[in-house]
Amino acid sequence: MANPTMTLIASNTVGSGGASSVTFSSIPSTFTDLLVKISTRAAGSGTATNQQLNFNGDFGGNYTSVFAEGTGSSAVSYKNTGYSFHFIGNIPAAGATSSTFGNCEIYIPNYTSSNQKSISSDSVTENNGSAANQDLSAGLWTGTSAITSLTLTCGSGNYVQYSSFYLYGIKNS
Amino acid sequence: MADTPQAIEVNCETGVVTTRDLTADEIAAQAVAAQAAADQKAAADAEAAKVAADKAAAQAKLAALGLTADEIAALSK
Numbered sequence: 513m514a515n516p517t518m519t520l521i522a523s524n525t526v527g528s529g530g531a532s533s534v535t536f537s538s539i540p541s542t543f544t545d546l547l548v549k550i551s552t553r554a555a556g557s558g559t560a561t562n563q564q565l566n567f568n569g570d571f572g573g574n575y576t577s578v579f580a581e582g583t584g585s586s587a588v589s590y591k592n593t594g595y596s597f598h599f600i601g602n603i604p605a606a607g608a609t610s611s612t613f614g615n616c617e618i619y620i621p622n623y624t625s626s627n628q629k630s631i632s633s634d635s636v637t638e639n640n641g642s643a644a645n646q647d648l649s650a651g652l653w654t655g656t657s658a659i660t661s662l663t664l665t666c667g668s669g670n671y672v673q674y675s676s677f678y679l680y681g682i683k684n685s
Numbered sequence: 686m687a688d689t690p691q692a693i694e695v696n697c698e699t700g701v702v703t704t705r706d707l708t709a710d711e712i713a714a715q716a717v718a719a720q721a722a723a724d725q726k727a728a729a730d731a732e733a734a735k736v737a738a739d740k741a742a743a744q745a746k747l748a749a750l751g752l753t754a755d756e757i758a759a760l761s762k
Contacts, residue, residue: 522697532690532707532715538698562722571714581729586737588729597718599725665715667722670690679697 516684518547523678530555530670536679537661541624543681546659548618552603552675556668559607560637560645564597564665565618567629567653571596577631577651584643597665601635601647605668612638613675624658690715 521543522536539546554561566575573594580589581601592599603614616635623629631651637644664677689706696703707715747757 522695522700524693524695524702526693527704529691529704531693531704533692535692535694536697537694538696540697560726562726564718564722571718579729581733583730583733586733586740588733588736590725590729590732592725595721596714597722599722602726665718667719677695679695 516682519543519681519683521679521681523676525677526671526673526675528673530672531666531675532670533663533665534671534677535661535663536677539623539660539662539679540681541658541660542683544622544684545682546618546620546623546662547680547682548616548620548662548664549678549680550616550618550664550676551613552616552664552666552677553608553613553672554603554605554666554668555670555672556605556666557607558605558668559639559643560602560614561605561669562602562667563600563616564667565600565631565633566597566663566665567655567659568657568661569663570653570655574654575651576654577649580648582646584645598631598633598649598651598653599647600633600649600664602637602645603635603666604637604639608637609640612640614638620659620662626656626658628656629653629659 573596575595575598576593578591604612614637618633633649636646694703
């Protein structure tokens with residue numbers, strides 16, 4: 513990689529009203545790869561819930577992925593085929609230790625390609641306790657159009673206030 | 686929290702942030718996706734719990750055969 517650069521394209525921090533999803537739209541095509549960094553917590557019930565990723569408003573069954581998940585006591589792996597979203601791991605929910613946020617990083621190489629797009633992500637919940645979820649995933653979106661928007665959706669309830677989202681562009685030269 | 690779920694959209698070209706209510710179709714689609722994801726998590730959690738229980742049971746059986754804790758741990762290294 514010759515002289516790579518990393519540029520913040522856009523960011524958002526959820527306000528006091530909460531939000532069930534955050535979309536970055538009109539993503540410029542001037543970069544090589546995309547990198548998303550998020551710090552989130554859900555208002556829904558339970559100690560953890562999931563969050564989901566979709567591209568270009570495609571909520572059809574066009575996402576396939578494999579996962580390795582550690583729960584704090586054991587590890588499992590599984591595969592999703594033909595899902596309507598890319599599962600990017602778990603985040604703390606209302607039952608988790610208060611004010612804890614999970615973090616996640618998503619990498620999307622060659623997002624303007626006319627081929628199907630690959631996705632990799634890693635995430636971990638924070639719970640100030642022994643029970644937590646760590647997820648590693650590799651996925652595929654079958655869309656062949658350039659990615660111009662991406663939507664992150666909270667699996668249960670809203671993203672709470674101060675959940676934050678950062679979209680970076682990576683340029684190889 | 687707002688009564689109707691809110692969607693935030695950040696336009697990367699203009700920097701304009703728009704917050705709007707989800708449409709009924711979006712709420713329905715989100716519910717379906719949330720249920721699918723919840724089912725997936727429940728299945729993963731159940732599998733993880735079974736793995737942990739099987740591991741504990743196997744370790745107990747090995748201990749009953751006379752293996753030390755170090756010997757049992759060495760089996761999984």
